[in-house]
Amino acid sequence: MLIESFLDYLRFERNxxxxxIECYGKDIAQFRIFFQGEGGDEDLDFCLVTSEDVREWVVSLxxxxxxxxxxxxxxxxxxxxxxxxxxKGVLEKDPLRKIVGPKKAKPLPVFLKESEMDKLLDETEFGEGFIGCRDKLIIQMFYATGIRLAELIxxxxxxxxxxxxxxKVTGKRNKQRxxxxxxxxKELLFGYISMRNEEVAVLEPALFLQKNGxxxxxxxxxQLVKQNLSKVVTHKKRSPHVLRHTFATTMLNNEAELGAVKELLGHSSLAATEVYAHTTFEELKKVYKQAHPRS
Incomplete structure (x- = not known):
């Protein structure tokens, strides 16, 4: 039988x-049943299979x-x-040559609601002194500007x-914006820079410093972003990029133009920014379903 011969080839020649091998066998058997029916021959005459048969199988799956x-x-x-x-010479042409599988749906970006950001920035303690001031400024900088982690550093x-x-931000491929x-x-920056210059021996021209200068x-x-986001949300993702997503989503939710958000984020194409439009639309759908009596 051709299927068994193929599985032996995978076992003994391809190791x-x-x-x-079990997964391969199940997948091929599943197609065989779709193509021949439950009562068909246990082997599969692949010479009779067409591209349309494979497409119909994909649709059924x-x-x-x-x-x-x-x-x-x-x-x-x-x-x-x-x-x-x-x-093996059993087939003259491949019925799967032009078959393209379904695209994997891209997950929508994780972001914080405005109320969660308000709670984080207005009600959360970041600690005393230079470190507390710095950490709050970093959170605010991500949220207020949408810059990337590498850009902030x-x-x-x-x-x-x-x-x-x-x-002035230097982004990917040294492109500045x-x-x-x-x-x-602005007020946070003034306070931070003043406190930093008093408490730390500044050894580099960097804006954000460690205690050692x-x-x-x-x-x-x-780590500091992860720790502080965990105070207000339970998302698995609690990274600086979540704050970048939050910036973009907040801007669009407050009627910013997509092209303007693209420029602020430093995206090279509008397609990269459009994912946030999908995010805001998903939020609108949730609100509609929760609020409308006949949704």
């Missing part, structure tokens, strides 16, 4: 594990609730079987123009 990843794995099993038959004092309320900020962030590192920023 696949027993679990992998999706209709039965299989995720895109599962469908693509099953297609991979069938594709391997088809290539094996081509090498790379900020120097001369990148901040307090008189004009602008920061200017981001405006409001009075609240050196530029703060990636791991330290990641």
């Amino acid at each position: 696949y594990s027993d679990n992998t 999706m209709d039965n609730g299989f995720a895109a990843t599962s469908v693509n794995r099953k297609l991979s099993s069938l594709r391997s079987f088809s290539k094996y038959l081509l090498r 790379g900020l120097n004092d001369n990148d901040v123009d307090l008189s004009s309320s602008l920061i 200017l981001i405006p900020f409001g009075d609240e962030l 050196r530029r703060i590192g990636r791991a330290a920023v990641y």
